[in-house]
Structure formats: structure tokens, C-alpha cells
Amino acid sequence: MILDRFGSRNALFAVKCFVAAMLAYYIALKIGLTRPYWAVTTSYIVAQPLAGAVLSKAVFRVAGTVLGAIAAVVLVPNLVNAPELLSLGLALWLGLCLYISLLDRTPRAYLFLLAGYTASIIGFPSVNAPDAIFTTAALRVQEITIGILCGSLVHGLIFPQTVTATLLARIDAILADAERWSRDSLAGASDAALDRDRRRLALDINDLHQLSIHLPFDTARLLPRVRTLRALQAELSMLLPLASAVDDRIVELKRGADAPRPEALALIEDVRLWLGDPLPVAERGATADRLIARASALEPPADATVIWRDALRLSLLARLAELIDAHRNARDLRDQMRSPSRAPVTPAVARLLARSARRPLHRDRGIALRAAAGTTATILLGCIFWIGTGWADGAGAVLIAGVCCALFGNSDDPAPAIMAFFYGTVIGLVLAAVYAFAILPRVTDFVTLAAVLAPPMLIGGMFLARPSTLLITLGALLGGLNTVGLNDRFGGSFDAFLNGGIAQLVGTLFAVVTVGLFQTIGADTSARRLIRAGWRELALRSDAPGRPDAAGWVARMLDRIGLLAPRLALQGEDPGKPLLDALTDLRVGVSIGELRQLRIDGSTTEAGLITPVLQGVGAHYRALRPDQPAPPQPDLLAGIDRAMRGFRTSTPGRHRSGILALTSLRRNLFPGAPAYQPEAGAAA
Numbered sequence: 001m002i003l004d005r006f007g008s009r010n011a012l013f014a015v016k017c018f019v020a021a022m023l024a025y026y027i028a029l030k031i032g033l034t035r036p037y038w039a040v041t042t043s044y045i046v047a048q049p050l051a052g053a054v055l056s057k058a059v060f061r062v063a064g065t066v067l068g069a070i071a072a073v074v075l076v077p078n079l080v081n082a083p084e085l086l087s088l089g090l091a092l093w094l095g096l097c098l099y100i101s102l103l104d105r106t107p108r109a110y111l112f113l114l115a116g117y118t119a120s121i122i123g124f125p126s127v128n129a130p131d132a133i134f135t136t137a138a139l140r141v142q143e144i145t146i147g148i149l150c151g152s153l154v155h156g157l158i159f160p161q162t163v164t165a166t167l168l169a170r171i172d173a174i175l176a177d178a179e180r181w182s183r184d185s186l187a188g189a190s191d192a193a194l195d196r197d198r199r200r201l202a203l204d205i206n207d208l209h210q211l212s213i214h215l216p217f218d219t220a221r222l223l224p225r226v227r228t229l230r231a232l233q234a235e236l237s238m239l240l241p242l243a244s245a246v247d248d249r250i251v252e253l254k255r256g257a258d259a260p261r262p263e264a265l266a267l268i269e270d271v272r273l274w275l276g277d278p279l280p281v282a283e284r285g286a287t288a289d290r291l292i293a294r295a296s297a298l299e300p301p302a303d304a305t306v307i308w309r310d311a312l313r314l315s316l317l318a319r320l321a322e323l324i325d326a327h328r329n330a331r332d333l334r335d336q337m338r339s340p341s342r343a344p345v346t347p348a349v350a351r352l353l354a355r356s357a358r359r360p361l362h363r364d365r366g367i368a369l370r371a372a373a374g375t376t377a378t379i380l381l382g383c384i385f386w387i388g389t390g391w392a393d394g395a396g397a398v399l400i401a402g403v404c405c406a407l408f409g410n411s412d413d414p415a416p417a418i419m420a421f422f423y424g425t426v427i428g429l430v431l432a433a434v435y436a437f438a439i440l441p442r443v444t445d446f447v448t449l450a451a452v453l454a455p456p457m458l459i460g461g462m463f464l465a466r467p468s469t470l471l472i473t474l475g476a477l478l479g480g481l482n483t484v485g486l487n488d489r490f491g492g493s494f495d496a497f498l499n500g501g502i503a504q505l506v507g508t509l510f511a512v513v514t515v516g517l518f519q520t521i522g523a524d525t526s527a528r529r530l531i532r533a534g535w536r537e538l539a540l541r542s543d544a545p546g547r548p549d550a551a552g553w554v555a556r557m558l559d560r561i562g563l564l565a566p567r568l569a570l571q572g573e574d575p576g577k578p579l580l581d582a583l584t585d586l587r588v589g590v591s592i593g594e595l596r597q598l599r600i601d602g603s604t605t606e607a608g609l610i611t612p613v614l615q616g617v618g619a620h621y622r623a624l625r626p627d628q629p630a631p632p633q634p635d636l637l638a639g640i641d642r643a644m645r646g647f648r649t650s651t652p653g654r655h656r657s658g659i660l661a662l663t664s665l666r667r668n669l670f671p672g673a674p675a676y677q678p679e680a681g682a683a684a
Contacts, residue, residue, distance in 0.1 A: 014461030020154035037486035042147025064114025087383035095376035102368035124395035249316035302656035308675035371409035374518025400507030424475020542618030548593030594661035
């Protein structure tokens, strides 16, 4: 049966979409709105499987619609006598809104996107009746708001699937995976499969961030605090560099004549057992404290006699202790999210919540500007054709082209997505023709109308819930519902229907052509830009004088890794090497932050040792090119070793911190270099 194929959850989603659409249509008709199909289509546009996502999208859409309507009311009456200026104003408004939305990169960006193309939806058809622009804008806002409210009501109250339940289940799965990957790393099971699994953590953390935007709008009885989720994201973000650093030190020590000592191996095994057994909060914390104390006790002394083998052991044990603490914190924060009380479940959670901050994301202003300029150019070229030919339905083609460019402007190659939308529009128009001229004229009451609309709309709702058919389904629903004749009265000529349908298809195809000219950059180019952005930030971090923002750096790099992985996969290449390089860059950035903090807190002598190293790292990353990667200069290795020797005169605590940061930097930038020599020219 079709229900078994799609699943009962998708079937329920389809039913709720249909109920929301019919409720919106009924209310719009009852209060006398002239184009109630906007309420129907809006109820489908805001539909989401998660109740909180529906409500957040509804809030963003209402705000964006009102803002777009205000823009149309301001632009059209003032520029209607200068069509070229009106076209330019609407095009620039949509381009600006698209630019802001692409920089935001969260579900909140929907607000700006709606503000952009709502102005076009209201503005272009109002060119022939500028005196009625305020009435037109008010009607569109009412129709869209009714659709939003009905969709929110139905999806939020009828068997809601909450963001909270999805989020908590996702967190449990991520924590279990992260603990398994750490156990495998400590067991020495480092292989390609483990590397791929660990890199997936970046994608998981990005998913949590997207869900967190909807959390304040959720309908669950007990909502986790967004601050707790941000603190959890910060701890999860540190697992990747810490686990990979511990893995590297174990592998490097095993290569030499001296493997980790038996006491250290016993500690590693106990940590593996602890990670495999999620204990209650109090017992978990006490066990973690004992393991961290054992790691600290096993550290070799960071004194003037430290040799490379001891530096590696020190780094292994220190990073292992940090890894234990990060896993403990992540579990505590998970328990905090499930706690019915807002009181911290442990004192550590209180500290973590106090320092949690907004998670910064990667921003590519160049790509955003290119997409905005391409969308602006699309509208202007469309307006030139519309005004030059005097095509009566040209306004519809222009606004459809602009909407397509805006909706899919965040893609490296929007053309395939727009073509899928085009195919869906063709399907929708064919169905609309059958309904408009063969079925709906015979309908005499609302109940019968709902019954005849049910089959295609229910099937559309089921396909809408599947990502693989989402674009085609949206095209079919919007293309069909906007032209089928769901107005305040049935009727209309076939010529008008045909001209409107042609305008939709021409506008969509025109967008395919223009995005190929202005907005397509390709996955390869996009991947190179992401890699260069990380290198650029590393160079800036190396030269920056202030205090480092380690959490912000890790968050942005993990976001870049999450963006990089699917683009590398699209190229048909093994993404392993570039992503491993990105993880190396992530660890280098952490080491740079530690050195910068040491320079700020330390003496003039220590600053004199650290500054040349940071300058060398900055020069290396500024000179890197994706097509011609070059190894760091030998002078940088010599500078790192010189700094390690210079820290021997520092206090024990600062000597330890310096050795840790410099050892990590040396291993990441020069993994194949000979062992560090405590005295120049001496054997290690």
C-alpha cells in the first residue's frame, strides 16, 4: 500500500497539510478576500514535519511579508511613472534582502528572503494600478497571514512532532557516536572509516545549530534552554581536535622505540571503559576526576631536560585529560537538557552555561554579493524584455524569475534545482487546466470542492515530506494552486489561464539561463573558497594582537568542514585528504590561540620567542594556494624548536603550557620532521 511505502508519519503530515489548506481557504472566502489561493499556497509553504519549525517559519514569514509589503507600498507609487527606476528599485531590494539572508545562514534568513520577493509579488502586478497598491498589499498580507496561522495551528496542535523530542534523540545519538569514536581512537583503531566517522561530527554539530533556531518556538511542555544547547555544541566541537590529537600522539609514540608506558596504557584502557559506560551524574564526575588526576600524575616533568619523547607523552596525557573533561561536560549538559529543573545538575554545568556564547558561522560575502547581483540582473533583464515587448503577463514572468533566483541562490549551481521546480510547475499547470475547466465548474459547495481537491493535494503533501521530491512537489503545488482558479469565484477564460501559465514557465526557464550566467560557481570553486577562507583566518589569527577566541575559531572551522564535505563528494573525489587537512588546520588554530594567550600573559622574553613563530605560521598560510599546496618553510620548524628551548627558563607552569602548544604546532605542521632536539646539534 502507498501508506506503507511512504510511512504513517508522512501520511499524517499530508493530511495535516490538506486540513490547514482547506481551513485557510474557508476562512479567506468567509471574510471576502479576493485571491484566497495565496492563503492555500502559504499553508503549504510553511508546512514542516516539526511543530517548532512550522511556528518559527511562520513568525519569520509574517515579519518578512509585512516588511516586503511596506517596501512595495513605498516604491510603487513613487516610481510608477518611471518604469526603469521602479524595476531598479524592486530589483535592488530583492538583491539586498538575498544578500542579508545568505550571510545569516540560519532558518532566520527566511525573514529577509520573504521581505525581498514579497515586494516583487506585490509590486510588479500593481504597476497597472498603482493607486490601489496599499489595498493590494493589505490583501496579500491578510491572505498570507491566514495561511500562516492555519498552518501553524494545525501542525502545532494536531499530533505535533516536537523539535525537542527530535533534538534530544539526535543528541543521544551524537554522544553515543562521539564516545564510540573516541574509544576506537584510544584503542589504536585509526583507519579511513574512523576518520570519516569523526568528520561526520562536524555535520552533526551543524544540524544541532539549525534545530536550535526553532527551539524557542517549540510546543513541547518542557523546553531545553538554547544556552544549554550552545554550551553542548561548544563541548562537542572540542572533541574533534582533542580526539585527533590524542590519536596522533599515540601513533607517533608507537612508531618510536618507546611506546606509551604501561601506566599510561592502563589509564587509556580505563578511559575507554569509562566512555563505554554512561554512569549517573555523581559517579560519572567522580570517575572523570580520578582519571584526570591519574593523567596529571603520569605527566613527565616539564623542566629544562625535556626531550621530544617526553614532550609527546606530556601532550598525550594533557590532551587525554582535556578529552575526558569534554566528554564529561557533554554528558552533564545532555542531562541538563533533560532535567525538568533549570537548576544546574552539577557545578561544572553552571560554569559552562555562564561562558556559553552565540555560535559564529562561516560567511562568504563574495558569494552572497554575486548571488544578489545575479538576482538583480535577472529582474532588470526581465523587465527590459517585459517593458520593451509590452507583454501583458510579463510582470508574472519577471517576478517568478526573481523568486527562483532568490529561493535557490544559496546553491553553488542553482540550475538543476530550478529545473526540478520547472518540471513540477508543468505538472501543476496540467492538473490545474483539468481542474479549472473540467472539474471545478461542476462544483456547487465547499464540501464537494474539498473532496475533489483532496486526491492531488494529499498526494502532494506526502511527496512534500520527502527531500528527494521536495522541489518538484513545490513547483506542482504552487504552479497548480496559483492558477487553478481558487479565487473568490470560479471562472476565467482559457486564454488568460494559458498566458499566466506561459508566464510562469518562461520566468522559470529565464531564471535557469541567468543563474548559469551570474550565479553558478561549481562545487570545485566553492570548495576552494572554503579552504582559502580557513587559511585566511589562520593567517589573521596568527598576526592578531588581542586575546584569542578559541570557541569561535573551532565553531567556524567545523562549519566550514560541514560545508566542505558535500561539495567534495559532488566532485566524485575521495574527500578524505582535504578534510583531514582541514582538521589539521583546525588543530593549528587551537595551538595558535594557546600561543597568543601565552604571549599576552607572559614575559617580554617569552613574547620574543612566540612572536616569530606566529609570524611564520601567518606567512605560511598567506602563501598557500589550493592548486599548489606547499609545505611550511624549514625556518618555521627551526623557530618552533628555538621557542621550545627558550621556554626552559620559564616557570614550570608556563614551561608546560609552552611545550604543549609548540608540540601540537610542530606535529601538525611538520608531522614527518626529525625529533626535536633540546640542544641544537644534540641527539634526542
